[in-house]
Amino acid sequence: MRDVDVLIVGAGPAGAVAAWQTKQAAPEMDVVLLERDRAVGTPVRCAEGVGDAGLREFANPDGADWVARRITDVIFQAPDDTEVVLSGSGLGWVLDRTRFDAFLAAQAVAEGAEVLVGAEATAMARNGDGRWHVRVKQRGSEEIYRARVVIGADGVETMVGRWAGLETRVPARDMESCAQYVLQGIDFNPDAIYLQFSHAIAPGGYAWIFPKGVGVANVGLGLVALKTDGRNARQYLDAWIAQRFPTGARTGYTVGGVIVHTTIKKTYADGVLVAGDAAHMINPLSGGGITNAMKAGRLAGCTAAAAIRQHDTSERRLSAYHKAWMDLLGEDHLKYYRIKQALEQMDDAFLNSLARTVNRIEPAKRTIGRVFAHALLKHPQLIPVAARFFV
Amino acid sequence: MRRVTPIKIAAVDLDVCDRCGLCLPLCPPESIHLESNTLTVDRESCTGCEKCVAPCPVGALAMIPLVPSPESRVPVHA
Numbered sequence: 486m487r488d489v490d491v492l493i494v495g496a497g498p499a500g501a502v503a504a505w506q507t508k509q510a511a512p513e514m515d516v517v518l519l520e521r522d523r524a525v526g527t528p529v530r531c532a533e534g535v536g537d538a539g540l541r542e543f544a545n546p547d548g549a550d551w552v553a554r555r556i557t558d559v560i561f562q563a564p565d566d567t568e569v570v571l572s573g574s575g576l577g578w579v580l581d582r583t584r585f586d587a588f589l590a591a592q593a594v595a596e597g598a599e600v601l602v603g604a605e606a607t608a609m610a611r612n613g614d615g616r617w618h619v620r621v622k623q624r625g626s627e628e629i630y631r632a633r634v635v636i637g638a639d640g641v642e643t644m645v646g647r648w649a650g651l652e653t654r655v656p657a658r659d660m661e662s663c664a665q666y667v668l669q670g671i672d673f674n675p676d677a678i679y680l681q682f683s684h685a686i687a688p689g690g691y692a693w694i695f696p697k698g699v700g701v702a703n704v705g706l707g708l709v710a711l712k713t714d715g716r717n718a719r720q721y722l723d724a725w726i727a728q729r730f731p732t733g734a735r736t737g738y739t740v741g742g743v744i745v746h747t748t749i750k751k752t753y754a755d756g757v758l759v760a761g762d763a764a765h766m767i768n769p770l771s772g773g774g775i776t777n778a779m780k781a782g783r784l785a786g787c788t789a790a791a792a793i794r795q796h797d798t799s800e801r802r803l804s805a806y807h808k809a810w811m812d813l814l815g816e817d818h819l820k821y822y823r824i825k826q827a828l829e830q831m832d833d834a835f836l837n838s839l840a841r842t843v844n845r846i847e848p849a850k851r852t853i854g855r856v857f858a859h860a861l862l863k864h865p866q867l868i869p870v871a872a873r874f875f876v
Numbered sequence: 877m878r879r880v881t882p883i884k885i886a887a888v889d890l891d892v893c894d895r896c897g898l899c900l901p902l903c904p905p906e907s908i909h910l911e912s913n914t915l916t917v918d919r920e921s922c923t924g925c926e927k928c929v930a931p932c933p934v935g936a937l938a939m940i941p942l943v944p945s946p947e948s949r950v951p952v953h954a
Contacts, residue, residue: 530896607911622912642897642910655901662898662933710930718933740933742898 492632496520499761499778500638501589506786508596516598526586530741537576539776551584563840564683564833643763659746664718665705667737688712745769753803770821882924884939893936899928
């Protein structure tokens, strides 16, 4: 048995930042970060895109070796391939997640946290001593870690939340099934991310091209299984790529789930906090979750450190984390979720016509606000969508 | 709680499964487990609802007829 103050399950962006921030807030505490896989940052189950402002709260991307590509443009594509280009619509980055996650874990270690790789939490129970006893399997042997606070940053599976009795299940309509290849030798604008919305290509989601370099990109799609014709995500992706990039070399492949829901009702329990994908803290409209996870990790780490110092890790004390998250981003996600539901009603013919409408605005004047206003004027059926956003 | 014994339950083809974990939060009775890089379905609690089958990005899950087995939690090849 080993005693620790904070045990963090999962060394992705949420967990690594939680470890880093806990140690920064409370250097005297024992903080252990567990990673089930043999290397932090692998396997990559991500399109790796991230906005500039959110990223800079945690790390400077300028010249960093964990950056794959700087992005300046967004290109929306209608089902009929009509392109709507938003130039200079805000800076973004495509990361090298293997290096980025390792960089974040190294930050945690630099603050004094301990990282264990190949270490899998397999069960946990709260004992009479008011601590969580977590069973950890590593290299064939098992050890019990006794923790004052456990932070569940274990991604879509969210086992810590489940063990703590939190409601972490997802309705099928809010689960995006994703598949992605790394394609080499393909032709596209390497300074732009491409998002194509089409029920035929990616029902209930979208298809993407996220550049990793000139001629190299993460090319994938996410869809909602309830809306498909019976094919799985990989089959949809193979069909799209066969048509769009038939000669591209497939040098990497990944699949995974993105929960496009809203934050779970309760992200805390006695001695437990849940952060990142595990708490469904993904933007339900974009499917982006990296900076959200880091922000949640920071809140979780600071809350855990303060609670332990005050000798109060009760559910009541830890609920401050939930409130802080909801104020920061959770309430916004409720709005985005309503927009997502409204957008799902629009068919491919409408999306084609919307793209043409927007293209009548001069590119230089094509701000998100103006696109929105113009679209509302020409397509009154969008007004309920706008209303849902602002209500 | 008593449950109606399903005719079919979910089974995973471990040769196809990518261990992405997408199916775990979709399972209403939380019958799917991922441990030691192996996905298992708990045949005692699986209700045969099929909610895990279509969302699997690689089609690794399928429904199979429920047959008695001494092991309650085993990886079953579809």
